[in-house]
Amino acid sequence: MADLHLDNVSKSFGTLEVIRNVCLDVAHGEFIVFVGPSGCGKSTLLRLITGLESVTGGRIFIGGVDVTQVRPSDRRVAMVFQSYALFPHLTVAENIGFGLRLAKRPAAVIRQRVDAVARTLRIKDLLDRKPGQLSGGQRQRVAIGRSIIRSPEVFLFDEPLSNLDAALRVLMRLEITRLHNRLQATMIFVTHDQTEAMTLADRIYVFNQGRIEQSGTPMDLYNSPSNRFVAGFIGSPAMNFLPGKVEQTGDHMMLKIGSTRLRLDQSFTSVSHREISVGIRPEHLRVVESSAGHVRAEVEIIEELGAEVIAYLQIEGISDPITIRLPPQRHVVPGQQVGVRFASEHFHLFGSNGTRLC
């Protein structure tokens, strides 16, 4: 039914190219998350899908119909804004029923539908209030209510939770999952939050400078990022990148990181670049006695998070600090000299241009 298909979509503002030849396929009922650095064009892409902006190239299909030239209101899409975009002079009930009122549906029908939506979102006691009298989370529910009442085919959420505090974000995240399970509608969700992206998405699209860098299930992106950008973007704390050199020693390849040499596995032997970037996630590093590690390092900063400890270490001969995720019982203190062991089976090797090497 309501699958979404973008065919080579581009958008320029004057000479500024914001979206570059984006092709994207979303199946009906899929939950898609867009991530990417600020200014990479996520909001613009959502606005192209709603029709608030018109494309400068390419075509958009919703449910198999070419809607590139169709007005926003006829595309059967709903958008939830980061700012909630509620009308301050209308009550919650009027805000939720806004679309039905515009469509001149009978008052009784509107009331009944608004009631049903309000029950779903558990805001029934708020119906007579004005948005100014609501908390952030309540406003967000109202905004979602307004979007679901017309049962659109595609829901677009532009960072809907980023104005909420941490506890509320978790609650609303669950709420949105529940909503998706019940409506089985196609949803596209923009976020900067790693946890939201990983937990909500059926598939994630990673954007950079108006292009899709990679798409796939959260675990796909996590386990096999196709380039250095995606590797660094997915995962929190972010993946460490260490400068490495590949050297031929006898009949096998050695990887030199700082002052240590590691033998490369069979699978890595295709490496033909000499200067490479070695990616390794914070959880794939171990802190050991200073003599027992692959490299020596000095503990610089410790962040105790309760369930885990994040340590920032300075490796001898490498300028950027590395991040390590430790179990809480592992006691290290700033200034301590330690050794670091790499789990080399978890290495991600990238060439100097950022592409994955194996």
Next chain:
Amino acid sequence: MERSALYWRVVLLAAPVTVFAVLVIWPLFSSFFYSFTNWNGFNPEYDFVGLENFAKIGSDRLFIGAIINTTIWMVAAILLPTLLGLALALLLDSKVPGGPIFKTLFYLPICLSAVVVGQIWIWIYQADWGLLNTVIRAVSGSSFNYAWLAKPDTSLGSVIVAWSWQQTGLSMVIFLAGLTSIPNDLLEVCEIEGASTWQRIRIVLIPLLTPATVVVVALSVINSLKGFDILYIMTGGGPFHSSDTLAMHMYNESFKKYLMGYGSAISVVLFLIALTIIRIYFRNLKKVDEIYG
């Protein structure tokens, strides 16, 4: 340091307070005072007459006429520029070609003094060679030479048109500013939800323009209460008192008939009316603040 701050506060406030006291408070109280006398405006001798002046107001046929005219004047002088200004602002906001030029043109009259505006419109209304009649003659082919300002039926209305012509630009500019301050995403919601132009104006824009409307109406109320000069220039309250407002009537009684005591009594009544309007206004302001503040 604390002391010198206080010193400067007193010094800097003294000037405006003095001006306000001399030009507003003192005349206000002297009006109250003279309204109980039979002073003629220049004779140093006068008697206290108690409430006689106020009693006279009740039986003053011209006063009743002036009240009616003032009501017409105020309602029209508030409604017309507000509605016209709103309509122009909505039109210009929808990106019609030449918008900036029209904005400037519509705003220009507000830069003219009421005397100049009055004179321009006297010429427009002039019976034999005025612009209005010339156009009517050209369109209808008849020898139309109606004296707009000299006929009791049209004198007040004609001044109201001239007044609105001048004031519309001001409300238009305020409404335009109000329109730009409406968050863009609210307008985008209208677009996604499929609001027609009229629905958008009625359900969204006009309510969201409430803060701007409050300002426009406040200025219109104040300006129309003060709107004496343009009437004075264009009709002087005539013919046959057909465009007499309270302010005009008070002026005639005080300075033409030299009944300063009676004129003061009228001014006291006018003052109380203004006070009431302003109080009603401020009471409603609070409600607006609660939603939009």
